[in-house]
Amino acid sequence: MSSPRSDILETAGRLFFSQGYTQTGINQLIDESGVARRTFYHHFESKEALGVAYLELAGTAWLASLRAAVAGRRSAGGAIQALFDHVQRFALDTSFRGCGILNLGAEFADLGNPVRVRVRETKLAQRNLVRELLQAFAVPVRIADQVSVLIEGAIALAAALADVAPIHSARDAALELLKNSQNETP
Amino acid sequence: MSSPRSDILETAGRLFFSQGYTQTGINQLIDESGVARRTFYHHFESKEALGVAYLELAGTAWLASLRAAVAGRRSAGGAIQALFDHVQRFALDTSFRGCGILNLGAEFADLGNPVRVRVRETKLAQRNLVRELLQAFAVPVRIADQVSVLIEGAIALAAALADVAPIHSARDAALELLKNSQNETP
DNA sequence: ACTCAAGTAGACAAGTCTGTCTACTTGAGG
DNA sequence: CCTCAAGTAGACAGACTTGTCTACTTGAGT
Numbered sequence: 211m212s213s214p215r216s217d218i219l220e221t222a223g224r225l226f227f228s229q230g231y232t233q234t235g236i237n238q239l240i241d242e243s244g245v246a247r248r249t250f251y252h253h254f255e256s257k258e259a260l261g262v263a264y265l266e267l268a269g270t271a272w273l274a275s276l277r278a279a280v281a282g283r284r285s286a287g288g289a290i291q292a293l294f295d296h297v298q299r300f301a302l303d304t305s306f307r308g309c310g311i312l313n314l315g316a317e318f319a320d321l322g323n324p325v326r327v328r329v330r331e332t333k334l335a336q337r338n339l340v341r342e343l344l345q346a347f348a349v350p351v352r353i354a355d356q357v358s359v360l361i362e363g364a365i366a367l368a369a370a371l372a373d374v375a376p377i378h379s380a381r382d383a384a385l386e387l388l389k390n391s392q393n394e395t396p
Numbered sequence: 397m398s399s400p401r402s403d404i405l406e407t408a409g410r411l412f413f414s415q416g417y418t419q420t421g422i423n424q425l426i427d428e429s430g431v432a433r434r435t436f437y438h439h440f441e442s443k444e445a446l447g448v449a450y451l452e453l454a455g456t457a458w459l460a461s462l463r464a465a466v467a468g469r470r471s472a473g474g475a476i477q478a479l480f481d482h483v484q485r486f487a488l489d490t491s492f493r494g495c496g497i498l499n500l501g502a503e504f505a506d507l508g509n510p511v512r513v514r515v516r517e518t519k520l521a522q523r524n525l526v527r528e529l530l531q532a533f534a535v536p537v538r539i540a541d542q543v544s545v546l547i548e549g550a551i552a553l554a555a556a557l558a559d560v561a562p563i564h565s566a567r568d569a570a571l572e573l574l575k576n577s578q579n580e581t582p
Numbered sequence: 583a584c585t586c587a588a589g590t591a592g593a594c595a596a597g598t599c600t601g602t603c604t605a606c607t608t609g610a611g612g
Numbered sequence: 613c614c615t616c617a618a619g620t621a622g623a624c625a626g627a628c629t630t631g632t633c634t635a636c637t638t639g640a641g642t
Contacts, residue, residue, distance in 0.1 A: 230503050232418035246620050312556055316499040317416050321558055333556040356569040359562050363549025370519040372507055376545050383542040387569055432590050
């Protein structure tokens with residue numbers, strides 16, 4: 211379904227992620243979307259409104275991809291393995307660009323900014339999703355939250371170093387923390 | 397020692413961290429530094445060159461603060477505790493602005509960009525510093541690298557959620573991983 | 583006393599930014 | 613058939629961007 215609105219969102223997804231929000235101008239946005247300037251402002255009140263809409267789309271897609279990566283796994287260990295495999299694939303596919311959601315949030319200092327609020331909501335949803343996915347295998351919330359931190363650290367540090375090694379460190383740590391928690395309550 | 401150069405660097409440190417690189421213009425930079433435009437370009441070839449210089453300064457200061465936080469600790473557990481205490485203090489002091497080094501790197505997509513290269517070098521130095529600080533207490537490199545991922549994840553997720561909880565999750569995970577490694581080789 | 587680097591103020595170029603505006607076309611529903 | 617929303621192209625305003633330029637001052641070393 212190619213509509214002007216979805217064309218704009220698709221272009222924004224590509225450009226905001228690869229170039230950053232501030233470095234992407236309305237002009238480039240409408241040129242590459244192939245829509246008229248007027249049409250852009252018909253669908254989005256401002257560039258910032260597009261930023262928020264982009265976050266909604268990117269956040270939903272990212273969470274769905276995490277869910278899909280874990281689908282079909284039969285153990286907590288398998289689920290964790292799948293999560294970090296997915297993170298690694300993502301890091302490699304995007305040439306270590308890091309988390310697009312966090313990167314966008316970094317461009318807005320004010321905690322009350324709508325974009326920043328959306329980032330917070332999305333990352334909260336991500337933490338809750340990891341809790342939910344692991345709770346299915348009786349993994350306690352405490353461990354799930356530790357896995358969330360490891361996922362975030364893996365993406366961030368892998369991007370900074372342009373290297374997958376931190377992702378492997380994170381995966382190993384997560385599996386070890388899981389094993390610990392299983393030994394404590396057998 | 398107040399010299400034009402250090403005035404500029406000080407201002408850049410403040411503005412790049414709080415507003416971001418792209419959103420900070422040369423005009424604001426020289427206004428708040430109190431130096432003439434010409435003086436700026438006498439000391440720095442371009443805005444990007446200032447970005448690199450800022451990273452050098454901020455990176456050195458951050459690593460020194462990590463080292464200082466651990467100084468005097470007598471056990472691996474104490475050292476890890478101190479690291480995450482420091483991370484928490486930093487997160488609160490900066491109103492969850494996240495890692496200034498990573499935030500700056502996020503504004504440059506090209507892996508070959510001098511700023512991005514500097515970010516890589518700095519984060520590599522950080523990983524090596526954590527290794528060194530923990531190796532003093534016979535903590536294996538494998539565990540030290542896991543702690544590095546946890547530190548990065550703690551800063552990033554705490555910033556995204558505007559909450560210190562991820563820092564506590566990370567600290568607990570680090571201490572548990574440490575305990576594990578000590579039990580394996582007693 | 584003279585030189586020269588480093589500082590000052592500020593005009594300027596050439597481009598970019600976001601957002602508004604006029605004027606026109608097109609296609610679907612009543 | 614007629615209307616109206618949604619689309620098109622593109623001019624424009626006004627502010628801002630980085631970086632260069634002229635012209636002047638000041639202070640330290642020889």
